[in-house]
Amino acid sequence: MGLDLANLIAEPKLITELNPSEVDISYKVPSGSLCVLCKGARMLCGKSRCPIIVRLSHYVRTLVKVKGLNLDGSSPPSVFVGRFGYPHVFVGPLTPPVHGDTSMMDTPELWFGKSIDEIAEIRLSLIRGNFRVRVDQPIGSNKLLDEVRDLALSNFSVEVEMFFRKKPGGVFLVDDEVQPFGASAPIESLRIGSLKLDYRLEKVYSDYDLKASDAVLELYKSNIPVSKIQRAFSVGAFGEYRRRRLVPTRWSITAVDSIISNTLMENIRENPIINEYRVYESDYLDNRFEILMVPDAWSYESIEAWYPGTVWNPQGDRVVMYGDYEGFGGRTTYADMGGCYYAARLAVTEKLTIERRQASVLILREAHPGYIMPVGVWQVRENIRNALRKPPLKFNRLEDALEYIFYKLSIPKEVWIRKSKLLKQVLHQRKLTSF
Numbered sequence: 271m272g273l274d275l276a277n278l279i280a281e282p283k284l285i286t287e288l289n290p291s292e293v294d295i296s297y298k299v300p301s302g303s304l305c306v307l308c309k310g311a312r313m314l315c316g317k318s319r320c321p322i323i324v325r326l327s328h329y330v331r332t333l334v335k336v337k338g339l340n341l342d343g344s345s346p347p348s349v350f351v352g353r354f355g356y357p358h359v360f361v362g363p364l365t366p367p368v369h370g371d372t373s374m375m376d377t378p379e380l381w382f383g384k385s386i387d388e389i390a391e392i393r394l395s396l397i398r399g400n401f402r403v404r405v406d407q408p409i410g411s412n413k414l415l416d417e418v419r420d421l422a423l424s425n426f427s428v429e430v431e432m433f434f435r436k437k438p439g440g441v442f443l444v445d446d447e448v449q450p451f452g453a454s455a456p457i458e459s460l461r462i463g464s465l466k467l468d469y470r471l472e473k474v475y476s477d478y479d480l481k482a483s484d485a486v487l488e489l490y491k492s493n494i495p496v497s498k499i500q501r502a503f504s505v506g507a508f509g510e511y512r513r514r515r516l517v518p519t520r521w522s523i524t525a526v527d528s529i530i531s532n533t534l535m536e537n538i539r540e541n542p543i544i545n546e547y548r549v550y551e552s553d554y555l556d557n558r559f560e561i562l563m564v565p566d567a568w569s570y571e572s573i574e575a576w577y578p579g580t581v582w583n584p585q586g587d588r589v590v591m592y593g594d595y596e597g598f599g600g601r602t603t604y605a606d607m608g609g610c611y612y613a614a615r616l617a618v619t620e621k622l623t624i625e626r627r628q629a630s631v632l633i634l635r636e637a638h639p640g641y642i643m644p645v646g647v648w649q650v651r652e653n654i655r656n657a658l659r660k661p662p663l664k665f666n667r668l669e670d671a672l673e674y675i676f677y678k679l680s681i682p683k684e685v686w687i688r689k690s691k692l693l694k695q696v697l698h699q700r701k702l703t704s705f
Contacts, residue, residue: 321643324387325450328394333453335367336438341397342431344369346376347465349422350398351504353518357405361505361516362457363421364396365430372427378648379495382656386555389645390450398454399432405506405516417462422505423471429463450643470494475507482509486529496616497648500526520609523647527612534619535600539568541628546664547671548629551678552657556640559653560675561618564630564668564696570618571595571692572611572633575681589681595691609647617654632692636679668696 348364366372374380375392384392403415410416421428438455467475470492474485485508489499504522506514517525548563573593594605605611618631633654665671672693676683687693 319640319642324390324642325394328387328391328450329453332367332395332397333438336397336453339434339437339458340431341365341367341399341434341438342369342429343367343397344372344427345421345430346372346374346396347421347424347428347501348376348396349418349501349505349519350400351516351519351522352400353520355402356518358402359405359516359518360400360402361415361418362398362400362454363418363430363432363460364398364452365432366395367397368395369429370427376497376501377495378497378646379652381648382554382652386642386645390643393450393645394452396452397432397438398452399434399457399460400454401457403516406514407516409511409514414457414460417460419505419507420465420467421462422501423467423475423507424465425468425471426466428465431461433458433460450645468494468498471498471502471507475502478511480508480510482513483529485509486526487533490530496526496530496651524609524612527609527616527647527651531612531616531619532600534616534623535568538619538622538628539598541622541626543567544625544627544629546666547668548662548664549671549674550657550660550662552653554653554656555645555649556638557649557653558636558638558679559657560634560678561654561657562632562634562671562675563662564632564692566630566696567598568622568628569595569597569630569692569695570615571631571690572607572614572635573686573689574607574610574635574637576637577639589685591685591689593689610650613647613651614654617651617658620655621658630692630696632690634675634679634686636681638680 343365345363345365350362350364352360354360364376366375375396381389381392401414403412407415409419421430434455435458436455438453470489471494474480474488477485480488482503486499486503489502490496500519500523502508503526504517504519506516508514544563544565546565548561550561550563552559571593573591575589575591577589592607594601594607594611614633618633622628622631635650663671663674665674672683676686679686687697
């Protein structure tokens with residue numbers, strides 16, 4: 271659906287400020303969307319602010335800085351591997367039209383505490399060059415791919431110049447559920463300045479006999495940030511030579527979280543059990559997390575409650591809840607909740623590993639309308655890490671811990687108990703042991 275900016279936004283001042291005539295953007299509206307009718311003024315989606323206006327303003331401000339068919343800037347470094355069309359996928363570097371130390375722009379471990387606008391600005395400032403390859407293309411068979419792979423292993427920001435076949439732009443999706451992604455364009459050629467590979471990444475990259483999971487664990491034990499490991503994993507830098515593959519960025523994030531937390535769980539199961547009920551909490555981007563640790567053998571459950579007007583419940587008239595559980599032996603199927611389940615599990619297993627303890631862990635999350643757009647599963651992992659960095663509230667009785675948690679949450683305790691397998695178990699076990 272073709273539209274001009276005035277059809278989308280009811281604020282003439284913002285239209286003038288963005289000066290859309292300087293950039294080539296087409297707009298597409300999904301069937302049934304309320305966005306054109308709303309124009310960012312009536313908040314028909316139920317959100318507290320219009321995510322379309324937040325995304326569009328940063329999107330246009332970045333595009334006006336790109337002149338002609340080339341872009342030069344400092345890549346954080348950052349690389350994106352798409353998943354559509356698998357096993358033929360689009361891959362390429364992400365670079366902002368600015369120079370200097372941009373490493374923070376692809377280090378989500380440093381984003382916690384930033385506003386939704388700041389995160390949108392970071393992500394929308396990255397212009398994505400792309401070209402299409404098979405995921406199993408071997409090292410040395412594609413010069414562009416080899417350059418992008420080297421870029422992903424760099425230890426510092428790298429000067430990059432991209433030459434495009436057409437000016438970056440694309441279709442701006444007028445949808446309040448879309449993550450903030452910058453403009454893109456097909457790459458004609460690429461120039462990468464001098465780079466210094468992280469020697470730890472370079473070591474596992476050069477080891478063609480090392481399994482990918484072992485490479486992930488070796489790097490994690492060397493204190494490489496998880497986001498760096500995920501980036502290298504996605505460009506096929508790990509694994510036995512003939513089995514190396516590009517992994518779509520979204521899949522690589524969850525794969526690394528899962529590999530690390532599965533290994534940490536193996537040790538946790540051998541640890542002594544905590545001796546009190548603990549409550550940790552974190553509140554960020556209108557997401558409230560309450561974490562309960564129960565003095566019992568390892569098990570894990572995560573439940574999310576999405577209010578009407580939020581990302582995964584945009585037009586609902588009631589709260590929607592999702593949850594997944596695993597017992598002492600772990601799970602063999604993929605969690606219905608997706609990446610958030612594994613991101614939170616990684617943060618929890620990190621904490622118990624440091625303390626050399628085990629516990630049954632329940633994570634309850636309420637996503638309120640202030641969470642106006644999805645920003646990635648990193649915010650779940652960092653929210654839980656933030657909660658677990660703080661001293662816990664300790665209780666001698668389960669009833670007291672639950673009373674505190676349900677006081678802090680908006681949804682009634684009966685609703686949580688009906689949804690939670692872990693709560694049903696511990697409440698039932700408590701009744702048996704009281705005799």
